[in-house]
Amino acid sequence: MTILVAVKKFGRVFMGADRIVTFGTEYFTDLADGSKIMKLKHAYLATSGYSLLDNIIEHLHETNHKMMSNTFKNRAQVFSFFLELYAELKKSYTLVDSGKDTYAAIYNNFMVVTPQHIYGVANNLSVSQYERFACLGAGSDYSLGCLYGLFDTIDDGFELCRIGLEAACHFSVYCKEPLDVIEVKASDFGTRPARGYKSHGRALKTLAKRKTPGNLLVGTKTTQSAKGPKRPAGQKDNKPVARVAKSAAAAKKRPARPKSAK
Numbered sequence: 001m002t003i004l005v006a007v008k009k010f011g012r013v014f015m016g017a018d019r020i021v022t023f024g025t026e027y028f029t030d031l032a033d034g035s036k037i038m039k040l041k042h043a044y045l046a047t048s049g050y051s052l053l054d055n056i057i058e059h060l061h062e063t064n065h066k067m068m069s070n071t072f073k074n075r076a077q078v079f080s081f082f083l084e085l086y087a088e089l090k091k092s093y094t095l096v097d098s099g100k101d102t103y104a105a106i107y108n109n110f111m112v113v114t115p116q117h118i119y120g121v122a123n124n125l126s127v128s129q130y131e132r133f134a135c136l137g138a139g140s141d142y143s144l145g146c147l148y149g150l151f152d153t154i155d156d157g158f159e160l161c162r163i164g165l166e167a168a169c170h171f172s173v174y175c176k177e178p179l180d181v182i183e184v185k186a187s188d189f190g191t192r193p194a195r196g197y198k199s200h201g202r203a204l205k206t207l208a209k210r211k212t213p214g215n216l217l218v219g220t221k222t223t224q225s226a227k228g229p230k231r232p233a234g235q236k237d238n239k240p241v242a243r244v245a246k247s248a249a250a251a252k253k254r255p256a257r258p259k260s261a262k
Contacts, residue, residue: 001020001022001048001137001138001172001174001175002017002018002020002036002046002047002048002049002137002138002174002175003017003018003048003135003136003137003138003139003140003143003165003168003169003172003175004016004017004036004046004048004109004111004134004135004136004137004140005017005133005134005135005143005147005161005164005165005168006111006113006118006130006133006134006135006161007132007133007147007151007157007160007161007164008118008130008131008132008133008157009132009151009155009156009157009160010155010157012157012183013113013114013115013116013118013157013183013184014157014158014160014161014181014182014183014184015037015044015046015111015113015161015181015182015184016037016161016162016164016165016179016180016181016182017035017036017037017046017165017179017180018036018165018168018169018175018176018177018178018179018180019031019034019035019036019176019177019178019179019180020174020175020176021034021051022174027176029176029177029178033196033198034178035180035198035200035204035206036054036180037180037182037198037200037204038054038057038058038061038197038198039188039193039197039198039199039200040061040068040070040193040197041068041069041070041189041190041191041192041193042069042070042071042072042114042189042190043070043072043112043113043114043189044112044113044114044182044184045057045110045111045112045113046110046111047108047109047110047111048108048109048110048111048136048137048138049106049107049108049109049123050107050108053106053108056088056089056093057197058196058197060085060088061192061193061196061197062197064192065088067081067084067085067088068192069192070084072112072114072117072119073114073117074117075119075127075129078112078119078121078127079125079127081112082106082110082121082125082127083125085106086106086125089106106123106124106125107123108123109121109122109123109136109137110136111134111136113184114184114189115184115185115186115189117129118130118131118133118134120134120136132147132151133147133151133160133164135147135164135168137168137175138168138172138174138175139167139168139169139171139172139174139175140168142167142168142170142171142172143164143165143167143168144164145167146163146164146167147160147163147164150163150213157183158181158183158205161181162179162181162207162211163213165179165181166179166210166211166212166213169210170210177207177208177209177210178206178207178208179206179207179210180204180205180206180207181204181205181207182200182203182204182205183203185203188203
C-alpha cells in the first residue's frame with residue numbers, strides 16, 4: 001500500500017511518498033531502491049497499487065521505450081502516456097491474476113508531477129489536474145484533511161508535503177515511514193536519467209521518523225525566515241488584519257471635536 005502527496009505553493013512543487021511494500025501479511029520498508037518516486041525524462045511518476053507496475057516502468061526505461069519521452073505538458077499528453085502504457089501492458093506484459101483481467105482497469109492509481117503541474121490518474125485512466133495539492137493511495141483521506149487545514153497556514157511546500165504524509169502514516173495501517181520528499185525542479189529534467197529511473201541524487205530527502213507538526217505558529221515563522229520561499233511581489237498575506245489596533249490608531253489621529261456651547 002502507498003500514500004502519495006504533491007503540493008504546489010508560491011511556484012514551487014514538492015512530491016512525496018512512503019516506502020512500505022506489502023507481501024500478503026508481511027511488510028518491508030527497507031528494500032533496495034525503495035523510493036516509490038520514479039524519475040522520467042520530463043516528470044516524476046509514482047504509483048499506488050501493485051508494485052509490478054514499478055517493475056514495468058523500470059523495464060520500459062531500460063529499453064528506452066519512446067513513450068518515456070512524453071513531456072506531460074497538459075492533461076492530453078498525460079492521457080496519451082497512459083493509453084500507450086495500457087496498450088503495452090496488454091501487448092507485452094500479460095501478467096495478470098488468475099481469472100482476472102487486471103489491466104482492463106490497470107488497478108493502480110498514478111501521480112505525475114512536473115515543475116508546473118500536478119496530475120492524478122485513476123485506475124480507469126481518467127486524468128485530473130490539481131492546482132494546490134493532491135493525495136492518492138491508502139490514507140489519502142487523512143492527508144487531504146491535513147492539507148486542507150494547513151495549506152494557508154504554512155508557506156513551505158516541503159513541510160506541507162511532509163506533514164500530509166505523516167498524517168496518513170499516523171492514522172492508516174497501510175502507510176509507514178521512511179518518507180521521501182523531493183522538490184520538482186525544471187533543471188532536473190530534459191535528459192534521460194543515465195543512472196536509472198530512480199536516480200534522484202541529493203535532491204531526494206528521506207525522513208526516517210515522523211517529526212510531527214509541532215507548534216505550527218512557531219514552525220511557520222521559522223520556516224518563512226530560515227528556508228521558506230519568498231513571497232512574490234504584490235502577494236498579500238493570508239493573516240487577518242488587526243482591525244482593533246488599526247481603529248485605535250486612527251482614532252488618535254482625529255482632531256478633537258469642539259465642545260458645544262451651553
